[in-house]
Amino acid sequence: MKIVYPIILAAVTRKKEEEVEFSGDVEALINFLCEKYKGLKKVLYNKEGFNKFINIYVNNEDIRNLNGFETEVKANDTVKFIPAIAGG
Amino acid sequence: MSDIILTQEQIKRYARQLIMPEIGGKGQVKLLKSKAIVVGAGGLGSAAIQYLAGAGVGKIGIVDGDSVDITNLQRQTIHAGNLGMNKAESAAKFVKTLNPDVEVEVYPENVNVNNVRDIIREYDVVVDCTDNFPSRFLLNDACVMEKIPLVHSAVLRFIGEIMTIVPDSACYRCVFPEAPPPGSVPSCQEAGIAGVATGIFGVMQATEAIKLILGLEILENKMLYADLLTMEFDLIDIRKDRNCPVCSGKVKDLQEESYVETCRIE
Numbered sequence: 001m002k003i004v005y006p007i008i009l010a011a012v013t014r015k016k017e018e019e020v021e022f023s024g025d026v027e028a029l030i031n032f033l034c035e036k037y038k039g040l041k042k043v044l045y046n047k048e049g050f051n052k053f054i055n056i057y058v059n060n061e062d063i064r065n066l067n068g069f070e071t072e073v074k075a076n077d078t079v080k081f082i083p084a085i086a087g088g
Numbered sequence: 089m090s091d092i093i094l095t096q097e098q099i100k101r102y103a104r105q106l107i108m109p110e111i112g113g114k115g116q117v118k119l120l121k122s123k124a125i126v127v128g129a130g131g132l133g134s135a136a137i138q139y140l141a142g143a144g145v146g147k148i149g150i151v152d153g154d155s156v157d158i159t160n161l162q163r164q165t166i167h168a169g170n171l172g173m174n175k176a177e178s179a180a181k182f183v184k185t186l187n188p189d190v191e192v193e194v195y196p197e198n199v200n201v202n203n204v205r206d207i208i209r210e211y212d213v214v215v216d217c218t219d220n221f222p223s224r225f226l227l228n229d230a231c232v233m234e235k236i237p238l239v240h241s242a243v244l245r246f247i248g249e250i251m252t253i254v255p256d257s258a259c260y261r262c263v264f265p266e267a268p269p270p271g272s273v274p275s276c277q278e279a280g281i282a283g284v285a286t287g288i289f290g291v292m293q294a295t296e297a298i299k300l301i302l303g304l305e306i307l308e309n310k311m312l313y314a315d316l317l318t319m320e321f322d323l324i325d326i327r328k329d330r331n332c333p334v335c336s337g338k339v340k341d342l343q344e345e346s347y348v349e350t351c352r353i354e
Contacts, residue, residue: 007245008273043272052266053273053350060324080322082313084264085244087276088132088219088286 001073003033004080012039026056027069029079044081053084092117098189102144115302116144120189122301125149125211127199127227129175131281132241133217134166135290136297140215141183143298147191148183149211152176153198163283199223201342204230213297216240217290219276221267225351228253228260229334229342239296241289244274246282248289251311251326252296258309262329267351285316 004017022029030050034041044051056063057080063071073079094102094116105111111119124145126133129152140148152175156167160175170178180192195207199218204226208214214236216227224242231238231253240260241250253259292312300306309328314321333339333353339346346353 007247007279046269051268051272053264053268055263057322057324060322062324062326064329065325065327082249083273084221084268085242085247085249085273086219086221086224086267087242087244087281088128088130088217 001075002078004078006081006083008043008083009040009081012043013037021075023074024072025067025069026058026063026071026073026079029073030069051083055082056080057082092120098144101187101189105143110304111302118301118303119144119298120146122213123147123149123211124213124215124297124301125151125193125208126179126215126217127151127208127223128217128219129164129166129179130154130160130217130219131163131276131283131286132243132290132293133175133215134164134179135287136215136217136294137179137183138166138186139291139294140297141187141190143294144187144189145298145301146189147193147211149193149195149207150176150179150183151195151197151199151207152179153196163281163286165287199226199230201226201344201347205234205342208236209234211236213300214238215293215297217293221351222347224260225267226342226347229339229346232259232334233340233342237300239293239300241293243281243285243289244276245280246285246316247314248285248316249311249313250289250292250296250307252300252306252308254300254306254308256328256335258326258328259332259335261334261353262332263311263326265329265332265352267349269350282316288314288316 005013010016102116126137154175156170166182167178174196176194176196180194183192214231235255238253311324311326
């Protein structure tokens with residue numbers, strides 16, 4: 001599956017996107033990526049949980065409109081992390 | 089609607105859009121009678137203002153408390169030759185030169201909890217071209233409370249997003265309930281901004297505002313997110329959050345403490 005990283009995550013992953021072999025839900029995928037990239041967890045989470053300024057989209061659908069962090073992802077899916085930006 | 093009769097000069101000025109079925113004479117009159125306010129005359133604002141003025145939007149409000157700096161000119165082309173001038177004044181000067189049909193109201197200040205509702209109230213559409221999270225959350229909340237459509241856009245490097253918020257649609261807080269804590273997402277000053285990105289998204293904002301005035305299809309409950317490096321454009325469905333403190337109607341007034349740090353509303 002394709003994972004697309006925004007600027008703030010790419011600073012840790014050193015790539016804007018990649019193909020990973022994974023099946024499971026979004027929460028497990030995030031754990032998998034946090035294992036792969038040290039420092040990713042610090043960007044994604046605060047002490048209250050997953051940061052509310054970062055949205056996760058599976059095939060352009062917000063996971064909040066799917067099954068949240070329990071949304072299943074599979075081989076041909078595209079997972080995008082999109083944080084709020086403010087530049088103008 | 090037909091109490092404005094186009095002059096011969098206006099028929100010439102707007103000839104290229106008068107022949108379009110989506111605009112025509114009726115649409116042009118609608119545009120000339122409409123009022124749009126652009127908050128922020130920076131990168132996005134510079135681009136949006138030019139095309140709102142060109143199309144003949146009858147009144148344009150321009151809000152900005154900053155003055156033109158040389159680092160702005162890489163993208164804020166509307167301010168050419170106006171170094172040191174207030175940005176709202178500078179943009180107004182451009183509009184007056186381009187199209188004398190347009191009445192311009194200058195607000196040489198930044199929006200805040202105390203002035204924003206009064207500033208936006210008389211307008212048909214608000215165009216958010218600000219450059220910081222507190223202003224963006226503030227404009228969203230004020231527009232929802234005043235039931236005024238808002239065209240939101242934000243950019244960073246080659247990335248941009250745009251969505252149009254109308255009464256009863258999903259609002260900005262439905263998509264991003266909170267702002268990043270200061271320092272966690274870089275600003276354009278820290279990470280950079282491609283001038284073309286502000287141009288493209290600012291012009292898209294003008295497009296949305298013009299379509300909204302004309303009653304054409306807009307990005308309602310949709311966010312367009314684009315990476316101009318790869319030219320990937322994603323149209324993302326967004327949905328109203330029933331628990332959104334603002335567009336659910338729970339919060340009815342702007343509170344100073346809601347526009348600091350993460351802009352969270354408890």
